[in-house]
Amino acid sequence: MQRLHMAIIAALGGCATVLSPARAFADNPIIQTSYTADPAPVIYDGTLYLYTSHDEDVTVNNFFTMNDWRVYSTVDMVNWTDLGSPAGYKNYSWGTGDAWAVQGISRNGKYYLYTPINNSTGSKIGVLVSNSPIGPFTDPLGKALISTGSGNIDPTVFIDSDGQAYLYWGNPALKYVLLNSDMISFPGSPTTVNLTTAGFGVRSNTDRATAYEEGPWFYKRNSLYYIVYPADGTPEKISYTTSSGAVGPWQYRGDIMAKESGAGSSFTNHPGVIDYKGHSYFFYHNAALPGGGGYKRSVCVEEFTYGTNGTIPTIQMSTSGAAPVANLDPFVQTEAETIAFSAGLKTEACSEGGMDVTSINSGDYIKVRSVDFGSGITSFDARVASSTSGGNIELRLDSQTGTLLGTCAIAGTGGAQTWTTKTCTVSGATGIHDLFLKFTGGSGNLFNFNWWKFSGPGSNDIDGGVSSGGAAGASGAAGASGSSGASGSSGASGTAGSSGGTTGGTSGAGSGAAGSSSGSAGISGASGTSGAVGLGGASGTFGSSGSAGTGVAGTAGGAGAGAAAGSAGVISAGGSIASGGSQPGGTSSGKNAAGCACRSGGGHSSPGVLLLSFIAALALRRRERSARKAQ
Ligand code: FUB
Numbered sequence: 001m002q003r004l005h006m007a008i009i010a011a012l013g014g015c016a017t018v019l020s021p022a023r024a025f026a027d028n029p030i031i032q033t034s035y036t037a038d039p040a041p042v043i044y045d046g047t048l049y050l051y052t053s054h055d056e057d058v059t060v061n062n063f064f065t066m067n068d069w070r071v072y073s074t075v076d077m078v079n080w081t082d083l084g085s086p087a088g089y090k091n092y093s094w095g096t097g098d099a100w101a102v103q104g105i106s107r108n109g110k111y112y113l114y115t116p117i118n119n120s121t122g123s124k125i126g127v128l129v130s131n132s133p134i135g136p137f138t139d140p141l142g143k144a145l146i147s148t149g150s151g152n153i154d155p156t157v158f159i160d161s162d163g164q165a166y167l168y169w170g171n172p173a174l175k176y177v178l179l180n181s182d183m184i185s186f187p188g189s190p191t192t193v194n195l196t197t198a199g200f201g202v203r204s205n206t207d208r209a210t211a212y213e214e215g216p217w218f219y220k221r222n223s224l225y226y227i228v229y230p231a232d233g234t235p236e237k238i239s240y241t242t243s244s245g246a247v248g249p250w251q252y253r254g255d256i257m258a259k260e261s262g263a264g265s266s267f268t269n270h271p272g273v274i275d276y277k278g279h280s281y282f283f284y285h286n287a288a289l290p291g292g293g294g295y296k297r298s299v300c301v302e303e304f305t306y307g308t309n310g311t312i313p314t315i316q317m318s319t320s321g322a323a324p325v326a327n328l329d330p331f332v333q334t335e336a337e338t339i340a341f342s343a344g345l346k347t348e349a350c351s352e353g354g355m356d357v358t359s360i361n362s363g364d365y366i367k368v369r370s371v372d373f374g375s376g377i378t379s380f381d382a383r384v385a386s387s388t389s390g391g392n393i394e395l396r397l398d399s400q401t402g403t404l405l406g407t408c409a410i411a412g413t414g415g416a417q418t419w420t421t422k423t424c425t426v427s428g429a430t431g432i433h434d435l436f437l438k439f440t441g442g443s444g445n446l447f448n449f450n451w452w453k454f455s456g457p458g459s460n461d462i463d464g465g466v467s468s469g470g471a472a473g474a475s476g477a478a479g480a481s482g483s484s485g486a487s488g489s490s491g492a493s494g495t496a497g498s499s500g501g502t503t504g505g506t507s508g509a510g511s512g513a514a515g516s517s518s519g520s521a522g523i524s525g526a527s528g529t530s531g532a533v534g535l536g537g538a539s540g541t542f543g544s545s546g547s548a549g550t551g552v553a554g555t556a557g558g559a560g561a562g563a564a565a566g567s568a569g570v571i572s573a574g575g576s577i578a579s580g581g582s583q584p585g586g587t588s589s590g591k592n593a594a595g596c597a598c599r600s601g602g603g604h605s606s607p608g609v610l611l612l613s614f615i616a617a618l619a620l621r622r623r624e625r626s627a628r629k630a631q
Helices: 457-461 470-474 491-499 507-516 531-545 549-560 562-568 608-630
Strands: 035-044 047-055 068-074 080-082 103-107 110-117 124-130 156-159 165-169 175-179 217-221 224-231 237-243 251-257 272-276 279-286 298-304 341-343 346-349 355-358 365-372 379-385 391-397 404-410 420-425 432-441 448-455
Touching: 035 103, 035 272, 035 279, 047 103, 047 272, 103 156, 110 156, 110 165, 156 217, 217 272, 251 279, 379 404, 404 420, 448 457
Parallel strands: 035 298
Antiparallel strands: 035 047, 047 068, 068 080, 103 110, 110 124, 156 165, 165 175, 217 224, 224 237, 237 251, 272 279, 279 298, 341 365, 346 355, 355 448, 365 432, 379 420, 379 448, 391 404, 391 432
């Protein structure tokens, strides 16, 4: 049987609860442990990373409350690993707030985040840089990259095949600069795109003079340049325009996604478009999670197919999301925060590095999609900690009430971060299924959950993957950052790596195996976001997906992890972002419980000028209503 490995990352932290879904969900929204918005997908070394904004569970002053950005990764488009917070507005010493829509890009081994900053005190664009996609990020300029004029939000960055980098941004104007190759400077001053031509469509309402609103997503595909953008005022639809040149002239091509409507809708939307593993994906946000609304949004994804001449079809918001493009190997250590869908859970920084799943109450669950059990399983390991008397993990196939593979009883461990590995006997799973980890027990928080792994004959059936984990440990120099790293338990991944893929190559694998065992040491770094470290390993892991081949993966992993873990290498060795903790909003704690006092309606404000224009529109509508009544 063909099987692509997927191992996981030992990542970083953050927490939030998500409520039992009020309506039937498949796998959209793709993140349920936090409210997320403004999706920005990017591919590094064969892994798809998704940067997002982060709507806090508690909204302040009935407006966007956003302190940090978040990052997730996938190699299969259905299971998303929470890598914590790579940065927040406080990464800028001069930052006053507003971690709105971010976008990331890599060049010459460095990772850059372009971010809005200080929207309520001047609206500027800043740039952060790191040696890892998940940080720690620092501010290389000590000041804004873009500070002229107003409405400097929603940066989108792209490097063309000739090496020229472009940065577009703005609301209500659309502006751009050509970045120098250092990615943190540009010649001249920003150019403002003429939106009054037909290139960006015609507005259907009177909110604004032009159809373009904000949130541009700039990219190139088959020699055609695209800008996909929220349009037509609030609520926003998504439209797109194309050009044969990077700076126009632009030709309006149509609408992609209609405005979200009805109670509890999001009045904003924000596109992210990317090709991955031979498929095309459209990311956006809506307010579909319980408690959602204009300031509590959630990122979703849909697959689509380009038409002739590069047309993008109309795309409907769905609850089903994308189909898997790889299977998950349950015989390598899998982070508990690798989730296709969940209910009731939050994530947080783990003392062993990376993230763990927390706020686990009886009835909550994790769904992991497309798990390949091969010829079978015999035991299940769970890395758990409990300050209470624990609870149970029911392992079920295909639904919360599906075939029971076994029940793992978790006892108290004496502390919420006092970790132990519980091994349980299981049976009854062969082939590919969705796995449900259903939590049962008493009341309150049952335990925290760091990672899981199956053993059994199925582990010998791997014939397609690549090493997981692995390699990472070897290189890397990021040890400096990061916090705990203490455990490094993911040696397992390394092991898997050794069994390495037949198709994906083997290079990364071997070393992974080596590094695996102790996981070690951990990195004591002083600075916060060392999750990077963990991630490095993680990247290595993802080599397992087989797409990029191990070598590549290993390289990536090395970058991040190595260091600290040093020889120990590998994944979880890395420190945890959360615990390192320099992030402002950091990993939000507390549940965003269903009953939270949040707006359910499509809020009526929006970024900066958008808010003003909306207020004006509201006043206009009131006047119109009054006029009608008077007639
Ligand atoms: O998330 C805050 C703002 O809302 C973004 O900057 C806009 O694109 C809109 O999504």
